Amino acid sequence: MQTPPHPRRTLSALLTAALVAALLSLSWAGGSPARAAAGDGSVSDPDIVYAGRWDTSSGTAAVPHWSGAYLQTAFTGTTVKVRARDAVNFYASVDGGPDVFHAGVRGTVNLTPHPLSPGTHSLRISYRSGDTVFQGLVLDSGARTVAPAVPSGLVEFVGDSITVGTTSSQNARTAYGWLIGERLGTEHTQVAQGGACLVATADGCVGLEQQFGRLNPNSPTPDWDFSRYQANAVVINLGTNDVGHGVGSTQFQSAYSSLLRRVRAAYPRAWIFALETFRGRYVPQTEAAVQAAVDGGDSRLSFVDTTGWLGSGDLTDSVHPNDQGHRVIADRLAPIIAARIGG
Structure with missing residues (x-):
């Protein structure tokens, strides 16, 4: 004859199972995202460095509220794209080259229409006007961001x-x-x-x-x-x-x-x-x-x-x-x- 389970342990097990199920449900329902992994190009990727006063609280969009804000990162692969929510005007510089003006663009914007040579590259984006909302980067398959070299001071x-x-x-x-x-x-x-x-x-x-x-x-x-x-x-x-x-x-x-x-x-x-x-x-x-x-x-x-x-x-x-x-x-x-x- 089996000993019946202890009532407190049964309740504890049921509560634990319910909590796990609730957390899984939230993740599938699009609840608060987990902390981004370095290298994934998302808004909360720690390899993306924001200069200026940016609101990054949502985890899915970064918004600069004052003028002159910009972001920097480095990335591997041969191409990089940026996600824009709506029509926006911004400048982008790859590998320290000229700042290219992208006017009135929206959606996924290709910053490297001519693919780069394989290796690690730098990127800086500075917003000018319009819907100045950064929604992350799109990299090549297998590529990742890398912590950028930023100026001191x-x-x-x-x-x-x-x-x-x-x-x-x-x-x-x-x-x-x-x-x-x-x-x-x-x-x-x-x-x-x-x-x-x-x-x-x-x-x-x-x-x-x-x-x-x-x-x-x-x-x-x-x-x-x-x-x-x-x-x-x-x-x-x-x-x-x-x-x-x-x-x-x-x-x-x-x-x-x-x-x-x-x-x-x-x-x-x-x-x-x-x-x-x-x-x-x-x-x-x-x-x-x-x-x-x-x-x-x-x-x-x-x-x-x-x-x-x-x-x-x-x-x-x-x-x-x-x-x-x-x-x-x-x-x-x-x-x-x-x-x-x-x-």
């Missing part, structure tokens, strides 16, 4: 349409921030939006004093996770638009001081460069905010006098630099940054 550029590169030929890619990062051999991010102010105003100007710490410039949540990268230097160019939104001198100086504190809290070791706006707006207030922070013990902070940097031939209009103007800014500013952080 990172410089972050905080600003408005000038930092975005508005009216330059390739926007972010021909803006001074991108040019300086490439020249110094560092990674670079542009935490910038066209029309942005320092101070958030009642008539709708996005205020980067508040939005600097956000994943998305146009949403109060979520906060950006600053542990994802640390900047070696931060360049701030704000104040051009605040005048047109009625921001007073005292309010501007207070907000600039607040922004400096936020940047320092986010990047304790970074050197911060506060630029005089190229139109010379709020200069005494910017200098005063910087001096107050230095007097308060922040020794890694500089005001940068930009008087006379740009002439009429360097501007597309009375505000925005053209390609030549952005190169002029890069020529002036890159050595100032390099003197503090190297490169």
